[in-house]
């Protein structure tokens with residue numbers, strides 16, 4: 592690369608990724624093939640519109656590409672072409688969610704979504720997001736005792752508020768979601784049922800998490816978390832909603848699709864359809880559960896008592912440590928996490944009571960239960976801030992050397 596300044600930053604970031612343990616639940620490491628597709632000549636092409644209905648010439652291969660990626664997504668998630676339509680053009684998860692609301696809801700109508708501080712996402716109607724300004728959020732949370740979804744409470748809110756659309760699928764909820772129950776609740780109040788499976792899409796693809804497709808009307812997903820693709824998103828919708836959603840993406844919200852990203856999504860979908868990916872998805876859950884259990888043994892409180900997925904929350908405030916302090920202490924020894932609110936958090940969003948831990952990225956590095964035990968020990972010791980932090984740093988570094996990235 593001729594640009595030395597950018598090259599230097601890429602090299603330094605490569606080294607940082609190689610030499611740290613990444614436990615950020617929404618991140619992963621893509622394959623060389625995914626990166627090759629991202630850096631391909633498809634980045635040069637404008638293709639506003641949809642296959643065989645574009646506003647520019649020269650789209651013969653772009654059309655073939657978009658058709659292929661759509662077909663791969665249908666196959667991977669085992670959904671029927673006769674029932675579902677797909678849009679692979681969203682730039683990422685937030686625009687995908689906004690497009691769905693823009694297509695299906697009039698301004699001011701109600702979106703029923705989980706509160707951000709209970710594990711939901713900004714685009715599920717939070718007031719600081721455009722989704723909470725153009726539409727009205729009716730929120731639900733988790734049960735005060737179990738820290739799990741309480742379907743009786745949810746049905747009560749739905750009946751009282753009568754939302755136009757109900758969203759399930761969260762950013763910081765570690766338990767199985769009962770999509771059947773959600774659909775029954777949606778039907779009771781005549782609402783559209785949308786699932787945002789961004790976090791667990793790779794687990795659904797690997798057949799280790801229940802599929803939302805039998806129950807949802809619309810499913811959105813980013814492609815870069817457990818699915819291990821580039822930063823992009825897909826919207827799946829039942830046929831009756833598809834035309835409106837396509838129009839909402841283009842020309843409603845976006846311009847030309849990023850065809851290089853769509854090509855990379857295609858590569859990731861192909862990789863996710865392999866038997867190896869299914870083994871990977873199962874290992875993510877084993878790793879996440881081992882990490883949570885080991886941390887419990889070290890005396891840490893895990894929100895809801897454990898995890899069924901790739902992620903979980905640790906209540907660090909229970910041991911008088913704030914989320915920011917915890918995240919900084921871990922980063923000092925080479926372990927990267929994010930601070931995160933826990934349900935019924937008494938602290939503010941900039942320095943909440945918890946940290947979120949995810950196992951997708953370390954599993955991509957081929958780490959297994961044995962390594963999770965070492966990581967849990969390092970996390971615990973570093974959080975407590977006792978002496979010997981340089982020893983922990985050495986152990987983390989040794990682990991990273993033993994499981995190299997980009998080799």
Ligand code: DSN
Pocket residue numbers: 616617684712762
């Ligand atoms: N920011 C992502 C996450 O970390 O969960 C969701 O958009």
